[in-house]
Amino acid sequence: EAEVAQSPRYKITEKSQAVAFWCDPISGHATLYWYRQILGQGPELLVQFQDESVVDDSQLPKDRFSAERLKGVDSTLKIQPAELGDSAMYLCASSLSEANAQYFGPGTRLTVL
Amino acid sequence: AQSVTQLDSQVPVFEEAPVELRCNYSSSVSVYLFWYVQYPNQGLQLLLKYLSGSTLVKGINGFEAEFNKSQTSFHLRKPSVHISDTAEYFCAVSLQPILTGGGNKLTFGTGTQLKVEL
Structure with missing residues (x-):
């Protein structure tokens, strides 16, 4: 069964350092999403791509976050x-199109010290 | 804007007993509804979805949910739970993309922790 791949699974970094996360969606899925989930809460969308174009990045803190x-x-x-x-x-997460269900990867757990 | 309320933060239940996890949503337009399950330190797995059609939706692992438009609810049920069902369950809603110009972000509830006990 095809899955969304993410790496790394865990990342520990110090404040002020740069970090990067990678995602490989299910093959053929045109729509890709990045969500952030704070402990004890539901995920919140950071950015949505349709192919290579950004569809929604209204909740992305653009002063420090970037996605491509x-x-x-x-x-x-x-x-x-x-x-x-x-x-x-x-x-x-990825989906075939905007009208289809989203399938999630295993996530990257980030700890900033 | 749409929102989701999961009324119970924790639901303890004995193995083989039935369970219902409650979800209510708020939206002024038609929505799609989803239930996801999350095991510790893992991503979310889709249990079931309601896009249109029959209001009773069957999903994986023996779960089902019923869409009730008049009560704006989408409660998740299972007639007999197993220890392996212990996990966090999230209800989510998205607007139909035709209404948003393409964006269909999922808006999640705060989750319900299902704890199945022997």
Whole structure:
């Protein structure tokens, strides 16, 4: 069964450092999402791509976060500089189209010290 | 804007007993509804979805949910739970993309921790 791949699974970094997360969606899925899940809460959307174009990044803190999907396949989410409040699970999801269900990867657990 | 309320933060239940996890949503337009399950330190797994059609939706692992438009609810049920069902369950809603111009982000509830005991 096809799955969304994410790496790394765990990342520990110090405040003010740069971090990057990678996501490879299910093959053929045109829509890709990055969510952030703070402990004890539901995930919240950071950014949505349709192919290589950003559809929604209204909740992405653009002063420190950036996301790209250059060839419309895999994607990278970057944080620079990381802050203590960025500690969370970062989840990637993909779907065939905007009208289909979203399938999630295993996530990257970020701890900022 | 749409919102989701999961009324119970924790639900303890004995193995083989039935369970219902409650979910209510708020939206002024038509929505899609989903239930996801999350095991510790893992991503979310889709249990079931309601897009249109029959209001009773069957999903994986013996779960089902019923869409009730008049009560704006989408409660999740299982007639007999197993220890392996212990996990966090999230209800989520999205607007139909035709209404948003393409964006269909999921808005999640705060989750319900289901704890199955022997």
